[in-house]
Amino acid sequence: MKDKFIVSPAPHLHDRTSIPNVMWNVVIALLPALVFAVYYWGWRSLWLTLLGALSAVLTEALIQKLRKVPVTISDGSAFLTGMLLSYNISANSPWWLPVLGAAFAIAVGKQVFGGLGNNPVNPALLGRAFLLASWPSLMTSGDTWIKTLSRPFSQASINGISNLDLIHQNLQTVAPKAYDLVTSATPLKVAQTLRDSSFVNTITSSDSLNSVISNNIFTSLFDLGTLQQLFWGNVGGCIGEVSVFALLLGAAYLLWKNIIEWRIPLFYIGTVFVLTFFLGGIKGTGYSLMLPFFHIFAGGLMLGAFFMATDYTTSPLTKKGRVIYAVGCGLMTVIIRLWGGYPEGVSYSILFMNVMTPLIDKITMPKAFGRIKK
Amino acid sequence: MRLKTFPGGVHPHDYKHYSASVPIEELPLPQKVIIPLSQHIGSPSTPLVKVGDEVKAGQKIADASGFVSIPQHASISGKVSKIDIFPHPSGTPQLGIEISSDGSDNWVELADDPNYLELSPQEIRSRIAEAGICGMGGAGFPSVVKLSPPEDKPIDTVILNGVECEPYLTADYRLMLERASDVIAGLKILLKILNAPRGIIGIEANKPEAIALMQKLTAEDSQISVAPLKLQYPQGAEKQLIYATTRRKVPAGGLPMAVGAVVENVGTAAAIYEAVRFRKPLVERITTVTGSIVQNPKNLKVRIGTPFYELVNFCGGITGDIGKIISGGPMMGVALPSLDAPVAKGCSGLVLLNTREARSIKERNCLRCARCVDVCPMNLMPSLIAQAVKGNNLDLAVQAGLDDCMKCGSCAYVCPAHIRIVQWIDTGKQRIAEQRASNK
Numbered sequence: 001m002k003d004k005f006i007v008s009p010a011p012h013l014h015d016r017t018s019i020p021n022v023m024w025n026v027v028i029a030l031l032p033a034l035v036f037a038v039y040y041w042g043w044r045s046l047w048l049t050l051l052g053a054l055s056a057v058l059t060e061a062l063i064q065k066l067r068k069v070p071v072t073i074s075d076g077s078a079f080l081t082g083m084l085l086s087y088n089i090s091a092n093s094p095w096w097l098p099v100l101g102a103a104f105a106i107a108v109g110k111q112v113f114g115g116l117g118n119n120p121v122n123p124a125l126l127g128r129a130f131l132l133a134s135w136p137s138l139m140t141s142g143d144t145w146i147k148t149l150s151r152p153f154s155q156a157s158i159n160g161i162s163n164l165d166l167i168h169q170n171l172q173t174v175a176p177k178a179y180d181l182v183t184s185a186t187p188l189k190v191a192q193t194l195r196d197s198s199f200v201n202t203i204t205s206s207d208s209l210n211s212v213i214s215n216n217i218f219t220s221l222f223d224l225g226t227l228q229q230l231f232w233g234n235v236g237g238c239i240g241e242v243s244v245f246a247l248l249l250g251a252a253y254l255l256w257k258n259i260i261e262w263r264i265p266l267f268y269i270g271t272v273f274v275l276t277f278f279l280g281g282i283k284g285t286g287y288s289l290m291l292p293f294f295h296i297f298a299g300g301l302m303l304g305a306f307f308m309a310t311d312y313t314t315s316p317l318t319k320k321g322r323v324i325y326a327v328g329c330g331l332m333t334v335i336i337r338l339w340g341g342y343p344e345g346v347s348y349s350i351l352f353m354n355v356m357t358p359l360i361d362k363i364t365m366p367k368a369f370g371r372i373k374k
Numbered sequence: 375m376r377l378k379t380f381p382g383g384v385h386p387h388d389y390k391h392y393s394a395s396v397p398i399e400e401l402p403l404p405q406k407v408i409i410p411l412s413q414h415i416g417s418p419s420t421p422l423v424k425v426g427d428e429v430k431a432g433q434k435i436a437d438a439s440g441f442v443s444i445p446q447h448a449s450i451s452g453k454v455s456k457i458d459i460f461p462h463p464s465g466t467p468q469l470g471i472e473i474s475s476d477g478s479d480n481w482v483e484l485a486d487d488p489n490y491l492e493l494s495p496q497e498i499r500s501r502i503a504e505a506g507i508c509g510m511g512g513a514g515f516p517s518v519v520k521l522s523p524p525e526d527k528p529i530d531t532v533i534l535n536g537v538e539c540e541p542y543l544t545a546d547y548r549l550m551l552e553r554a555s556d557v558i559a560g561l562k563i564l565l566k567i568l569n570a571p572r573g574i575i576g577i578e579a580n581k582p583e584a585i586a587l588m589q590k591l592t593a594e595d596s597q598i599s600v601a602p603l604k605l606q607y608p609q610g611a612e613k614q615l616i617y618a619t620t621r622r623k624v625p626a627g628g629l630p631m632a633v634g635a636v637v638e639n640v641g642t643a644a645a646i647y648e649a650v651r652f653r654k655p656l657v658e659r660i661t662t663v664t665g666s667i668v669q670n671p672k673n674l675k676v677r678i679g680t681p682f683y684e685l686v687n688f689c690g691g692i693t694g695d696i697g698k699i700i701s702g703g704p705m706m707g708v709a710l711p712s713l714d715a716p717v718a719k720g721c722s723g724l725v726l727l728n729t730r731e732a733r734s735i736k737e738r739n740c741l742r743c744a745r746c747v748d749v750c751p752m753n754l755m756p757s758l759i760a761q762a763v764k765g766n767n768l769d770l771a772v773q774a775g776l777d778d779c780m781k782c783g784s785c786a787y788v789c790p791a792h793i794r795i796v797q798w799i800d801t802g803k804q805r806i807a808e809q810r811a812s813n814k
Contacts, residue, residue: 005697005698005712006734007465008734009709010708011704011706011783011787011796012698012700012704014735014787017745017790019738021790022741075738117742313741313742317747317755317757318744318747366753367753368753368778369623369626369752369778370624370628370752371626371778
């Protein structure tokens with residue numbers, strides 16, 4: 001028998017969760033989306049994702065060495081940040097884009113503030129904002145969204161052409177010069193174009209042929225075929241955001257593992273749904289019941305709501321706070337999508353609400369069991 | 375059936391299989407016992423004996439030193455061999471009286487009083503006080519204080535705590551199975567002196583045999599009911615138990631009597647029965663000796679003051695390297711530096727962990743994952759308290775709930791960053807106490 005025992009404070013049991021356990025499980029949950037990305041856009045999406053993750057890990061290691069603190073890259077948090085950053089760029093990006101973005105995300109988004117747990121905003125989203133500000137054309141131009149049509153997922157694409165492609169063609173017929181649309185804008189870009197007032201003017205001042213086309217555009221954008229395409233991910237978009245199916249699969253895993261809590265995704269997506277249900281048609285050329293479904297399936301909402309807004313460090317501590325935060329994210333997203341200058345608003349909404357988190361924590365500080373509410 | 379419970383909490387594996395089916399065995403008389411003068415909340419008892427005095431088992435050897443205090447009794451017969459600072463199950467060495475056994479187990483005279491229920495409440499209270507009874511579930515609050523509520527605080531509910539939510543421990547479970555009628559008799563005494571119309575026995579759902587037995591024995595009694603409770607830690611914490619069984623919330627900083635309730639541990643109830651009927655002082659209790667490295671985990675009836683090594687030896691010793699010695703359960707118990715400390719009135723168990731089970735993982739930065747907030751049964755923000763204490767911001771710590779924390783450890787149990795939240799909170803409690811004392 002040894003004569004020295006561990007004398008540490010209670011509790012002496014632990015449920016065996018750990019930071020690496022949490023982080024690597026989120027990485028696992030993100031893999032289905034990567035499989036779909038590779039399927040649609042080829043191996044390049046995998047290499048870009050790995051480059052982003054590798055860049056993040058190396059940047060973290062380097063800075064931790066410089067700071068003379070323990071190197072903690074095996075905990076998976078830097079890998080995850082790099083992976084999420086890469087999920088937010090196009091599969092057609094140059095190789096250095098995820099490398100720079102991930103390095104910025106880790107260096108400026110995380111290590112500057114003292115590393116894990118201390119960052120005020122989601123590092124991956126900050127990295128994305130940095131890329132968007134520095135290389136806007138690479139991050140938003142239609143040229144970057146590649147799309148393969150030969151995949152058998154959606155009914156429309158069996159004929160070699162999808163609803164969305166039809167819409168792009170129609171748009172080019174209506175306003176070829178004013179809108180620099182190539183064959184594969186993101187669905188939200190198409191929606192943004194539809195609600196643009198000058199575009200609406202073009203259509204109304206044009207001949208009857210054009211209004212027939214615009215009618216076509218509207219009905220074909222907001223129909224079941226489009227939703228189906230969005231669900232499987234057979235649309236233009238960033239590497240990790242397009243397949244609603246793959247993202248929901250990963251989200252279900254995280255919910256089952258108790259790594260994320262349902263409040264943030266539910267209230268975020270729910271707010272977007274409800275708001276677009278009532279407001280979605282205001283600035284468009286018409287209204288469809290498909291509109292709210294279109295808005296929750298399109299763009300980065302699923303990725304954002306399940307994998308980015310739920311980031312522990314940058315979301316509120318209390319359940320009530322999480323609801324306020326998620327509703328705020330949804331509100332901002334809808335405002336940006338319907339009235340903003342960008343077609344998509346998920347990442348800026350989350351960044352905005354990240355900044356509000358300390359305030360939300362402050363106003364939702366719980367009253368202890370047995371204390372009278374003031 | 376929908377089980378009653380409280381908000382928050384965690385679900386640790388209960389590890390009760392080691393000892394749950396082992397009937398209570400009586401530990402042979404120890405060579406010596408160490409009776410600590412402080413086994414309870416309140417002021418330490420005042421010694422009545424000196425070194426060299428001969429004492430009988432059950433003889434009072436130290437007296438209560440105030441209202442919130444209890445007397446102590448010799449648990450074996452023999453000679454007072456030392457009055458000194460001894461190892462203590464709280465981890466901090468304390469003053470105690472050592473008695474060396476004469477081997478005869480010669481008792482003071484006990485008297486059977488079968489009509490004990492006809493005694494006046496005052497007489498019953500004085501017998502409980504004389505027997506040196508304090509809460510045996512761990513906290514050790516002197517029972518007579520609990521049972522003397524002021525006039526303006528009528529008690530309508532007495533709750534017996536048979537929850538035993540701490541993993542590993544099975545002492546209360548075995549007691550409920552083997553001495554169920556004593557427990558119920560104790561509850562009836564409590565109902566009588568408090569003039570309370572309702573008694574509830576709260577038992578966690580992982581003890582179906584105990585629930586069934588108690589239900590059977592109280593089926594005829596319209597006053598007493600059994601409340602099966604959801605398996606959830608800390609179901610046995612006083613405020614949580616009161617909430618689960620009555621939906622009443624004890625005000626922060628208040629006592630159960632503020633909501634008309636008194637809670638006693640089932641072991642305490644059995645001791646109260648013996649004290650009132652036989653005038654038997656509290657000199658023995660049931661203690662679980664368990665863990666993966668204990669050769670034969672057991673539930674032992676031991677004399678108060680028996681050193682822990684006697685218990686471990688009686689269980690056949692250990693089968694591997696001890697990593698940690700825990701007095702009490704693994705969630706709130708104290709890690710001891712040796713097996714020399716004696717069993718005190720509140721020692722419900724001795725848990726030995728092996729080196730792998732006891733290994734500690736380095737503390738990392740808080741991720742703000744809020745698991746601690748989600749599980750806190752007191753609805754506090756544990757991570758924020760810990761952070762505030764680290765940053766020496768005691769005002770923020772108090773705002774986040776420092777004063778309300780009962781240190782159940784649920785937060786630290788789920789923390790993925792392995793932050794010693796309870797330790798930080800403890801530090802904070804000490805600092806704020808010093809600060810408040812100096813401000814007075």
